[in-house]
Amino acid sequence: MSSEKAVQLSDGIMRQDRKLSDGRTISYYDSEQVIREAKDQRPVENRPGLGELRLDALTNEWVVMAAHRQTRAFLPPKELCPLCPTKPGLQTEIPEANYQVAVFENLSPSLADPKAEWELPVLAGLDTPTVDAAGFCEVISFTDDHDANFGSLSLVQIRLIMEAWRDRTREISKLAFIRHIFPFENRGVEVGVTLHHPHGQIYAYSYLPPRVEKMLQVAKEYFAKNGRPLLTDIIARELKDELRMVAQNSDWLAYVPFASRYPFEIHIAPKKFVANLSELSDLAAQSFGEVAKEAMQRLDGVFGIEMAYMASWHQAPVDDGHDVLGLHLQITSIRRAPGKLKYLAGSESAMQAFIMDMKPEQSAAQLRDVKI
Amino acid sequence: MSSEKAVQLSDGIMRQDRKLSDGRTISYYDSEQVIREAKDQRPVENRPGLGELRLDALTNEWVVMAAHRQTRAFLPPKELCPLCPTKPGLQTEIPEANYQVAVFENLSPSLADPKAEWELPVLAGLDTPTVDAAGFCEVISFTDDHDANFGSLSLVQIRLIMEAWRDRTREISKLAFIRHIFPFENRGVEVGVTLHHPHGQIYAYSYLPPRVEKMLQVAKEYFAKNGRPLLTDIIARELKDELRMVAQNSDWLAYVPFASRYPFEIHIAPKKFVANLSELSDLAAQSFGEVAKEAMQRLDGVFGIEMAYMASWHQAPVDDGHDVLGLHLQITSIRRAPGKLKYLAGSESAMQAFIMDMKPEQSAAQLRDVKI
Numbered sequence: 151m152s153s154e155k156a157v158q159l160s161d162g163i164m165r166q167d168r169k170l171s172d173g174r175t176i177s178y179y180d181s182e183q184v185i186r187e188a189k190d191q192r193p194v195e196n197r198p199g200l201g202e203l204r205l206d207a208l209t210n211e212w213v214v215m216a217a218h219r220q221t222r223a224f225l226p227p228k229e230l231c232p233l234c235p236t237k238p239g240l241q242t243e244i245p246e247a248n249y250q251v252a253v254f255e256n257l258s259p260s261l262a263d264p265k266a267e268w269e270l271p272v273l274a275g276l277d278t279p280t281v282d283a284a285g286f287c288e289v290i291s292f293t294d295d296h297d298a299n300f301g302s303l304s305l306v307q308i309r310l311i312m313e314a315w316r317d318r319t320r321e322i323s324k325l326a327f328i329r330h331i332f333p334f335e336n337r338g339v340e341v342g343v344t345l346h347h348p349h350g351q352i353y354a355y356s357y358l359p360p361r362v363e364k365m366l367q368v369a370k371e372y373f374a375k376n377g378r379p380l381l382t383d384i385i386a387r388e389l390k391d392e393l394r395m396v397a398q399n400s401d402w403l404a405y406v407p408f409a410s411r412y413p414f415e416i417h418i419a420p421k422k423f424v425a426n427l428s429e430l431s432d433l434a435a436q437s438f439g440e441v442a443k444e445a446m447q448r449l450d451g452v453f454g455i456e457m458a459y460m461a462s463w464h465q466a467p468v469d470d471g472h473d474v475l476g477l478h479l480q481i482t483s484i485r486r487a488p489g490k491l492k493y494l495a496g497s498e499s500a501m502q503a504f505i506m507d508m509k510p511e512q513s514a515a516q517l518r519d520v521k522i
Numbered sequence: 523m524s525s526e527k528a529v530q531l532s533d534g535i536m537r538q539d540r541k542l543s544d545g546r547t548i549s550y551y552d553s554e555q556v557i558r559e560a561k562d563q564r565p566v567e568n569r570p571g572l573g574e575l576r577l578d579a580l581t582n583e584w585v586v587m588a589a590h591r592q593t594r595a596f597l598p599p600k601e602l603c604p605l606c607p608t609k610p611g612l613q614t615e616i617p618e619a620n621y622q623v624a625v626f627e628n629l630s631p632s633l634a635d636p637k638a639e640w641e642l643p644v645l646a647g648l649d650t651p652t653v654d655a656a657g658f659c660e661v662i663s664f665t666d667d668h669d670a671n672f673g674s675l676s677l678v679q680i681r682l683i684m685e686a687w688r689d690r691t692r693e694i695s696k697l698a699f700i701r702h703i704f705p706f707e708n709r710g711v712e713v714g715v716t717l718h719h720p721h722g723q724i725y726a727y728s729y730l731p732p733r734v735e736k737m738l739q740v741a742k743e744y745f746a747k748n749g750r751p752l753l754t755d756i757i758a759r760e761l762k763d764e765l766r767m768v769a770q771n772s773d774w775l776a777y778v779p780f781a782s783r784y785p786f787e788i789h790i791a792p793k794k795f796v797a798n799l800s801e802l803s804d805l806a807a808q809s810f811g812e813v814a815k816e817a818m819q820r821l822d823g824v825f826g827i828e829m830a831y832m833a834s835w836h837q838a839p840v841d842d843g844h845d846v847l848g849l850h851l852q853i854t855s856i857r858r859a860p861g862k863l864k865y866l867a868g869s870e871s872a873m874q875a876f877i878m879d880m881k882p883e884q885s886a887a888q889l890r891d892v893k894i
Contacts, residue, residue, distance in 0.1 A: 482871065
């Protein structure tokens with residue numbers, strides 16, 4: 151996206167952009183004055199081609215066909231981890247010998263820059279054309295410590311990650327074909343994680359993902375009727391009911407949602423409505439780590455094991471719903487007991503009708519009871 | 523639903539209804555003249571209570587809270603299988619010493635008959651009331667042979683299962699609070715199966731599941747614009763393109779959908795549009811087994827292992843869309859290679875945006891190449 155440069159961000163955080171051998175940009179986010187100038191010494195390899203966007207005519211939903219991704223890395227051993235810093239004898243995705251937070255375009259992206267005029271086709275049933283899978287997929291490495299995990303990171307480190315999320319949301323929004331930006335983390339082989347190094351991803355879509363489309367429509371209707379953002383009223387309900395609260399500070403609230411879909415689901419929302427990560431105040435950006443760490447630690451504490459989870463940032467689309475659809479992080483865990491997972495089987499997968507085996511008030515109480 | 527009685531169905535198939543100790547009905551479907559009169563000798567146990575339907579206000583979707591189900595059977599050993607026939611020393615859910623196909627209400631249903639006046643609340647955001655989880659959940663045991671699987675069953679046996687599906691669709695439709703009926707089979711521990719005995723389930727919802735709501739809306743729009751059911755045109759496309767076809771006979775077509783969401787996804791649809799299982803002609807009911815068996819055997823043949831799958835019947839809702847939304851079976855497998863599963867991680871779970879690692883034409887060719 152950008153060529154070699156340095157950008158001053160909030161709270162003294164610096165971003166430095168460098169190029170990888172194959173032309174991808176890598177961005178380092180640092181809280182300290184340090185020059186990132188290590189060169190990617192790997193030979194230039196051809197980048198994979200673009201996938202396709204095909205319309206599922208039964209639902210009018212786009213499906214990404216990314217057949218070029220079949221050969222991607224799958225649980226490489228620690229000594230070959232592509233997210234660890236480069237060291238003698240091992241050239242990874244990250245040329246520096248150490249780093250704080252690094253973001254770079256995915257080597258085998260599901261969605262990529264079409265590099266040409268691109269428009270999402272108008273829906274026309276079976277006559278809808280198939281187009282290049284325009285979008286953007288980035289990896290965000292949370293730390294250079296292979297054995298860390300999000301909940302164990304320092305507040306400084308989480309502040310850096312937050313700044314990277316804000317910055318990427320701002321930067322990727324500038325791409326003309328991007329409609330929605332989705333930073334997320336999958337943790338645990340139970341949810342298909344292919345690299346153990348603590349990291350997240352940022353998917354930027356050239357269409358509204360089905361869930362965003364639905365949330366946007368519901369949020370618009372709610373605002374039109376009530377004059378307030380839906381999430382504002384949800385937070386008020388959670389603060390009043392108290393039963394589903396998990397953690398809070400002055401800026402953030404963590405709670406199990408009233409109609410949770412997973413045995414352990416936690417939403418973390420800013421108490422003051424914002425549409426997206428880039429609109430967060432510096433103060434809120436700073437204090438997120440405290441509540442996030444507590445929520446993650448409580449999650450791991452329930453069964454005394456590292457819980458497999460997905461942590462997903464929901465925000466307003468790039469160009470719609472900024473007054474109505476509020477930023478929040480949805481953490482879902484599929485573990486319902488030490489030896490038992492919640493599977494998305496027939497009802498959830500084929501019908502999208504969720505069945506929960508545990509009441510939200512019950513899982514919130516279990517989360518609150520964890521000694522941390 | 524019904525008390526002790528015998529009903530003559532199509533093609534000489536007989537249904538006999540009996541009561542289990544706790545009041546649930548068990549229905550036997552037989553292709554031969556046989557009297558089902560074995561008594562359930564188990565002591566009467568209290569049935570679990572009803573769950574709740576809570577509204578997820580972010581999406582206006584209902585979520586079933588079935589906290590009373592936590593203790594349900596989990597992979598019992600074969601000698602304690604509750605779907606095997608009753609034998610000396612083991613009283614199962616099925617009192618007979620042998621059977622062909624048996625259907626009974628789930629012991630721990632997610633959705634159950636509210637036994638009283640019940641209405642789905644009007645959606646009103648956070649003010650939407652929580653109500654009893656009205657609905658109906660049945661188990662359909664495909665055979666008394668614990669070690670069989672659907673693809674290995676005889677055509678006579680599959681004809682019986684089809685008749686049971688048709689009959690249940692017809693019978694459950696009579697319950698005033700039922701809006702949608704969903705027969706399905708999950709196979710394999712990879713998709714959370716808790717009983718190995720070959721069986722399916724029938725979930726009947728008191729609300730339109732989100733995916734049905736979407737498919738109904740899309741099908742209505744398509745019909746209004748084109749004057750034909752969407753599925754009719756999809757089948758015409760598949761017959762013309764040929765690339766994604768897997769199997770067919772005079773009444774049924776099996777194909778990988780144009781925008782498949784799973785590494786191996788097969789749809790099986792009647793060539794002549796019908797809204798639901800009960801509207802299938804006797805001829806189509808009879809000839810389904812041939813195509814279904816072939817599709818299942820091809821699925822197992824791809825990697826030479828029993829594929830984990832979900833097989834889900836999509837049909838029109840009970841009281842809507844009968845001219846526009848067509849019956850079809852959606853079989854999805856999450857296995858993308860012998861040692862690799864497709865996980866519904868961040869993009870699929872949180873955004874409902876599906877990413878496929880394999881082109882439908884590629885998986886269809888692999889399925890066609892299987893020697894059976």
